[in-house]
Amino acid sequence: MLEAKSLDLFYGASHCLRGVSLQARPGEIVAVLGRNGVGKSSLLRAIMGLERIRAGAIVWEGADISALAPSERARRGIGYVPQGREIFPFLTVQENLETALAAAPRGSKVDAELFDLFPILRQFLRRRGGDLSGGQQQQLAIARALTTRPRLLILDEPTEGIQPNVIKDIGQVIRLLAKERNMAVILVEQYFEFAQALADRLAIMVRGEVALAGRPDELDEAAVRKLLTV
Template sequence: MLKILGLDSYYGESRILNGISLEVPKGEIVGLVGRNGVGKSTTLKSIMGLVKTPKGTIELDGLDITHMPTYERACAGIGYVPQGRDIFPQMTVQENLELGLISHGKSAKIPDYIYDLFPILPKFAQRRGGDLSGGQQQQLAIARALVTDPKILILDEPTEGIQPSIIEDIGTAIKKVNKEFGLTVFLVEQYLDFILKNTTEIHVMEKGVIVYESKTDNADASHIQKLMTS
């Protein structure tokens, strides 16, 4: 579904990603973990065309998106939830979701399954986004990405700063959309337990390179933990 090959990424003159290659197969939930500042968010920003990628290629479902503007990548089927969510705090929950639809030229009807997935959203439909808890905002941000009916959902640290019960709900929702709709998911995390519990494949990043990859079932958790703390 998503294929990254030999990708370099830069902020100005400083190279952050160093020839990374990574594949997210259709129907899988792939996790990318690593310490602070190794380049996880930069990887997702590269996929969205938000940083310079002078070398390497990015393919989505057979389409070369390496040089596409961000908006076209989203329209090609990538639902992106950035780190720190970024919902509209002054707008209601419903307006946030409708904006997700409208920005993709879809009719303004929020699919029912979104509300089944996150029951808190219909309950708080008229509440301002900014008045939700961090975990509820994360659910709203994921829902807003899902209303566009993406081919792949990419999530940047969905558990960051969120209470355990909602972390569990988010993991359940991710697995549910994957199982029921076959949605492919690529998710970046620092919280290893969440990745071990909710993914099918794991990649570990150290300073701009991938240093370990495995099917989650066979993953060496203590080795990954070492890579993430050394």
């Protein structure tokens, strides 16, 4: 289980996260929602160790990992898919997947099972990442994060700029990873409907704080939408 406890994060004098707490248990999908600039990506980056927190604690499987480097967090079973995907455009699909093996035990290979989740990647193994569509690049970024067999998967706006049919596929994969492989999933999402249908719990952020949180069926949808509309 992942527990972010009262996280505070600053960029210089700007107070970006203010006492943010969030939990994700194995098998559970938690969606973080909020307008642009409220600190969603910063929260995920803090959990992954890409931003240093000023106060609070990040506890993963019972251990305080707040001071660990991102690579060590990856070794401990946390996978991260950044906003904007950040695949390597000049490397092939195969090579992109292999870059993730640096965090895996020596001699590890790219798991053939990955291609059952994303059949299109098997077909395009030798194609360059930059030649894939946005949706295919997103699938590649998720597959790359899964290469190390994480027990917590963190996804930052996996549906951003992607066609509806691929959004549906990505949603199905995320659900399968949580429900059949018992992965904990934390995702930032811009589409309320997608998050509502997929997540077990929602956390809505406003200006660096979690303003509302709960199961989709227990939250007041109108109140949530009000916090999300510009």
